[in-house]
Amino acid sequence: MSSADQEYRADLRSYVIGLVVAVILTAIPFYAVGFGGYGVRTDFYIIGLCALVQIPMHFRFFLHIDLSRSKRDDLQLILFSFLIVVLMVGGTLWILGSEKMRMM
Amino acid sequence: MSATGLRHPGLNLGPAHGDAHEAAEEIVFGFWVFLMSDLVLFSAIFATFATMVDATAGGPDGHTLFDFKSAAIETGALLLSSFTFGMASVSMKHGRETRSVALWLGVTLLLAFVFLGLEINDFLSMLAKGGSPERSGFLSAVWLLVATHGTHVTFGCLWIVVMLIQVLKLGLTSDVKLRLLRLALFWHFLDIVWVGIFSFVYLRGLA
Numbered sequence: 001m002s003s004a005d006q007e008y009r010a011d012l013r014s015y016v017i018g019l020v021v022a023v024i025l026t027a028i029p030f031y032a033v034g035f036g037g038y039g040v041r042t043d044f045y046i047i048g049l050c051a052l053v054q055i056p057m058h059f060r061f062f063l064h065i066d067l068s069r070s071k072r073d074d075l076q077l078i079l080f081s082f083l084i085v086v087l088m089v090g091g092t093l094w095i096l097g098s099e100k101m102r103m104m
Numbered sequence: 105m106s107a108t109g110l111r112h113p114g115l116n117l118g119p120a121h122g123d124a125h126e127a128a129e130e131i132v133f134g135f136w137v138f139l140m141s142d143l144v145l146f147s148a149i150f151a152t153f154a155t156m157v158d159a160t161a162g163g164p165d166g167h168t169l170f171d172f173k174s175a176a177i178e179t180g181a182l183l184l185s186s187f188t189f190g191m192a193s194v195s196m197k198h199g200r201e202t203r204s205v206a207l208w209l210g211v212t213l214l215l216a217f218v219f220l221g222l223e224i225n226d227f228l229s230m231l232a233k234g235g236s237p238e239r240s241g242f243l244s245a246v247w248l249l250v251a252t253h254g255t256h257v258t259f260g261c262l263w264i265v266v267m268l269i270q271v272l273k274l275g276l277t278s279d280v281k282l283r284l285l286r287l288a289l290f291w292h293f294l295d296i297v298w299v300g301i302f303s304f305v306y307l308r309g310l311a
Binding site: 004007008011012014015018019022023026029030032033034040043044047048050051054055058059062063064065066073074075077078081084085088089092093096097 | 110112113114115116118120133136137140141143144147148150151152154155172176179180183184186187190191194197198289292293295296299300302303304307308310311
């Protein structure tokens with residue numbers, strides 16, 4: 001098998017794995033909410049956990065971001081953007097959550 | 105596949121594509137800057153939504169407004185469209201026929217139409233149930249978030265149509281390949297945003 005064939009298979013595999021993983025991680029929370037009857041609190045944990053696992057899987061298998069092989073500049077751009085997102089979202093939730101508690 | 109051969113995040117065309125592969129480094133990096141700014145935008149809207157999630161002001165909540173089946177089909181269609189776009193990218197990279205690239209793009213477009221059709225239907229049924237955006241903080245946030253994503257998908261569809269025409273008229277020239285690389289990143293990115301929406305808006309609302 002030539003190296004072009006190997007690469008073709010590797011590329012194809014990446015998308016197929018991505019699809020399978022995404023379908024599983026999507027089916028679990030939909031099942032839990034639609035048919036599970038585990039209670040709201042458990043459902044929230046299942047939904048949150050599956051989303052938090054699924055998003056990196058999309059980055060890995062569909063967007064092909066690989067921590068070890070990606071170029072430094074690009075990786076820094078992406079990691080810095082995530083830092084901003086964590087600060088912004090985390091900060092918003094922290095401050096407004098705290099406000100809400102004080103107003104109760 | 106050499107370990108150091110990657111020029112940018114995302115599917116690389118590879119050295120066999122010559123000029124297009126060389127040019128991709130800078131062009132795709134620029135597109136990542138845009139994508140990451142879009143990520144910051146969506147994150148801000150998600151954060152707003154999270155603070156508004158209980159602010160229904162006596163109006164309808166997720167249980168009354170959202171439709172489980174519709175959300176499930178939308179999710180399936182968009183996820184599958186991300187995969188079919190991946191197949192278009194693989195066909196392009198590995199020198200399959202132009203026709204197969206166009207075919208996968210066409211399938212992606214059809215799935216996107218399924219998604220958009222159901223989403224418009226969702227919006228109409230929300231309106232019919234009294235769930236208009238001005239009803240409560242919760243509803244303003246839902247509409248802002250879901251419609252911002254929907255607008256992105258709509259423009260993505262327009263972009264796919266343009267690229268379909270270019271692929272069929274111009275063939276897979278270097279410029280066309282570079283445009284398809286960027287459209288692929290955009291499309292996969294929209295699916296990632298949707299994971300957040302179906303999880304934290306629809307499923308959380310229906311749980």
